[in-house]
Amino acid sequence: MIVAGSATQGLAAELAAETGRPLARVSYDRFPDGERKVQVAAEGDRATIVASTVSDGDWVELLQLQDALTESGVETVTTVLPYMGYARQDKAFEEGDPVSARAMARAISTGSDRVLTVNPHEAAVCEFFDVPTETVDAAGRLAAPLSELSDPLFLSPDAGAISLAETVRDAYGAGAVDHFEKTRHSGTEVEIEPSEAAVDGRDVVLVDDIIATGSTMSQSVAVLNERDAARVFVSCVHPLLVRNAQLKLARAGVEAIYGTDTIERGVSEVSAAPAIADAL
Structure with a gap:
């Protein structure tokens, strides 16, 4: 049985179709004071919750879904986090700060027997969970909407994310891979440029795990256009936007702009469901 969070209904339906598992009937409601309430028509003794936690409300809803399944007698619960909010708060940045990713992971662990996370910003967040936790790599799915590219170059925003660009390039089947170098001239002025590869006349695909405000990515696009790239495409696993x-x-x-449906946006051109199904 696949149980959908309210923000992840499309992906849950895709996963149900991919796996052949039934899609549970779920209702989402609020009390007059604004508190959330879910109701699940549970069937069987195993359930997989699919819920991205983009907002604080999504976290509350996920915990309620877990508890509703336990209350209904479901014996084994797998929680799929297509997008895990707070994952970038994986350390205390200043004295007195919480490690928010750890706090959220511990909360989820209380109602789950297994957790899957899709391309977390830092894979180390899996260590915060108290139940077996695995990462799912859906980056290869981003190659699907890329049509015929001319001498393609796949670029990551920095050296640390170059494996994402390599994954998309490998799935596409052709092209070179490079990353941007950042040179900070002041507290507000940052210069970015491709590390080695020439971009003149080439189609360039910028690849990242998350696009949030779009500031760095838009600066990268502008630099590439100034250097006479033929076309510039932007791909990300999680289109927070x-x-x-x-x-x-x-x-x-x-x-x-191409993204997956880990966060359901208008640019969610491909589904992460096949990658998740392979891991279930």
């Missing part, structure tokens, strides 16, 4: 991120990218001259 808060506030005016899409507008920034459009103004920078991006050809298209």
Whole structure:
């Protein structure tokens, strides 16, 4: 049985179709005071919850879904976090700060027997859970919407994320891989440029795990266009795209934005469901 969080209904339906498992009937409601309430028509003794935690409310809803399944007598619960909010708060940045990723992981562990996370920003967050936890790599799915590319170059925002660009390039089947170098000139001025590869006349695919505000990515797009790249595409596993991120990218001259449905947005061109299904 696949149980969907309210923010992840499309992905849950795709996963149900991919695995042949039934999609549970779930209702999401609120009390007059604003408190959330879910109801699950549970069937069988095993359930897989699919719930991205983009907002604080999504966390509350996930914990309620876990408890509703336990209350219904479900014996084994697997929790799939297509996008794990707070995962970037994986350490205390200043004295007195919480390690928020650890706090969230511990909370989820109380109602789950196993956890899957899709491309967490730091894989080390899996160590915070008290139950077996695995990562799922859905980056290869981002190659699917890329049509015929001319001498393609796959670029990551920094050297640490180059494996993502390599994964998309390998799935596409052709092209070179490089990363951006950042040179900080002041507290507010940062210069970015491709590390080695020439971009003149080439189609460039920028690859990252998350696009949040779009500031760094739009700056990267502008640099590539200034250097006469043929076309610039932006691909990310988690299209958070808060506030005016899409507008920034459009103004920078991006050809298209492609994301997966770990966060369901208008740019969610491909589903992470096949990658998740392989891990279940």
